[in-house]
Amino acid sequence: MNEPVVSAAATFGQLVAILVAVLTSAALLTWAERRLLGLWQDRYGPNRVGPFGLLQPVADVIKLMMKEDFIPPAADKPVYLMAPIVVMSTGLIAFAVIPFAPGIGVADMSIGLLFFLAITGLTVYGIVLGGWASNSKYSLLGGLRGAAQMISYEVFLGLALMGVVLQAGSFDLRTIVEAQAGLWFVVPQILGFVLFLIAGVAELHRLPFDLPEAENELVAGFHTEYSSMKFGMFFVGEYVGMILTGAMATTLFLGGWLGPVLPPIVWFLLKTAVLVVFFVLLRAALPRPRYDQLMALGWKVLLPLALLNLVVTGGFVVAGAGGTA
């Protein structure tokens, strides 16, 4: 048997397996989030469908499928249809570069981190176009807020990661993970880690930064006019994004698959799960800031901090390189 065909088949198999695993975890995450919110609000959450309510996502999907697939008459139809596809697919494509464990992962790129930033940067199109094409005032306001918020926070999302790149000396995610064998980057790059988490939550437009959706002001923001599975795709995109941000933070700051005793993949999933639970905790605990506060925080506090972090890290790296040379 010839080599390329076998390796292509193996890659394809992994691709399908990862896709299925990600979508299943995103579905389960909708259940887990509601149970966790219930726990922290002294109630149960969905516990009726199946054992512990585990089949709740199945019931939700059936319900969404049965719903009327409504397209507003005034909507810009092709763009309206495209928006949820963009949101969901960008989230899934970005998973291609995540190094789950040695030998597990779809694509190993020398510029994996740049690919991640580029693809997640496209998510904003789904939100802006969805908000614009719906031809509704709430959608438009949500879309505008989404555009401003995501572009503002993307600036220092990238900058916060550059400290890691400087320390590891590579954009390759596997090299970055292996560079953390001695010490996880969360220790020297604690500022970068915190900034990345804040920017990640803002990019996901999840609470407390869910201003593009802001139920009590904008009905449902950019996806007000969406129903049925088109709404479902926005929803899946959000939860896939949560897992993606958790996985990326694990890769860049928490040493990826590195860890004693347990197999590498278990360590990776464990660390990602902890971060995802933390995102849910943020939702349970924190109120939504006002829009101008969000913008002021992003541009006046977090961006200078990210730049400072980059300069200091750069200084240390240069000093270290000068010392060894």
Next chain:
Amino acid sequence: MTGMLKTGLLKTLGLVLLHSGHRRETVQYPEEKPYLPPRWRGRIVLSRDPDGEERCVACYLCAAACPVDCIALQKTEDETGRWYPEFFRINFSRCIFCGMCEEACPTYAIQLTPDFEMGEYDRRDLVYEKEDLLISGPGKYHDYSFWRVAGKAIGGKDKGEAVDEEPPVDTRRLMP
């Protein structure tokens, strides 16, 4: 300011996380029944006096008091002169469980009970007739019997024979 903001954030996160160990307030209803106090205003019943006879004397006060007109009845009399309802009908699809009928009732016949599980698939099944409403006991008032204290003569009890009742005065005599 930023420092205060940060400590406030960490504090609220910690406090919410502490709720993981709290008892859940939810009552898991079909398996676990909630406690209903005895004066809960639920399903309406017609009670009987300690002798096991119907308490209702068909005075129509409950029907008059009902703000949604869900009570219908017809008065009739037995051979001893005792009043009772020929039919007594409550339409529970209209009833708002306000308890006005219970307050209006002069004989403690109509009472509201701690029971709300009366869902039906057919709206017509929510119309309760007298045999659906009558219970076998005296409900919340164990010893009260209207006919024992009422001044009206019925079979087996003449004027002046009720509890605490003076003998009737002959109005044609002028002597005190």
